Each structure stands twice: as C-alpha cells, then as structure tokens.
Amino acid sequence: MRTLEMEFEQEQLKQMKAIHLKVGILSNIEPRLLQNAYVAYNQANPGYERVGLHIESVDIKVKCEVCTHVTHVKNYRFLCENCGRPTKNIIQGEEMLIHKVEFED
Numbered sequence: 001m002r003t004l005e006m007e008f009e010q011e012q013l014k015q016m017k018a019i020h021l022k023v024g025i026l027s028n029i030e031p032r033l034l035q036n037a038y039v040a041y042n043q044a045n046p047g048y049e050r051v052g053l054h055i056e057s058v059d060i061k062v063k064c065e066v067c068t069h070v071t072h073v074k075n076y077r078f079l080c081e082n083c084g085r086p087t088k089n090i091i092q093g094e095e096m097l098i099h100k101v102e103f104e105d
C-alpha cells in the first residue's frame with residue numbers, strides 16, 4: 001500500500017479495485033498468509049476494503065553461468081538442462097512485486 005500511495009494520486013487510489021501480486025515460490029511468502037495479513041491490514045486501516053488482492057505464484061528459473069541457458073527449475077533441482085551443471089544463479093522465483101493494479105472505469 002505504501003508503494004501504491006507513492007505511485008498514484010489519492011484520487012486514483014479511490015478508484016482502485018484490485019491489486020495483482022506476483023510472488024516467487026522462493027520468496028518465503030505464503031500466499032494464504034499474505035491474504036490473511038491483507039484482511040488484517042484492511043481492518044486496521046480502513047479505506048481499501050473494497051480492493052481485491054490477487055496473488056500469483058511464480059516458478060523458479062535459473063540462468064547457467066557456463067552456457068547462459070535458462071532452465072525452468074522443477075522439484076528444486078538447480079541444474080542446467082542444457083549442459084547439466086549445477087547453478088544457483090536464480091533469475092526468477094525470489095521476487096514479490098506488484099504486477100498490475102486495476103481501477104474502476
């Protein structure tokens with residue numbers, strides 16, 4: 001909410017109808033707990049109760065340091081699918097970001 005308040009004018013925020021978040025599965029954020037926290041936030045800070053929160057989980061991707069191939073990590077196997085080398089060069093899956101904000105017309 002603080003980020004959104006810096007990004008948008010007060011008038012726009014009143015028209016806000018939904019927030020879409022992308023949460024990486026390595027971010028240690030449990031979507032269900034985040035939803036609960038959002039409900040609690042709205043109870044403590046009235047004003048955004050009508051705004052929906054949508055959370056999308058984001059899978060892990062690594063980029064191989066050797067061959068620069070990008071691998072979609074499954075079952076936490078951090079191996080390059082092209083050359084087979086282990087890699088910890090995570091390029092996706094640790095983030096939590098505001099992906100999209102919807103406003104009333």
Ligand SMILES: [Zn+2]
Binds near residue numbers: 081083084
């Ligand atoms: Zn590789």
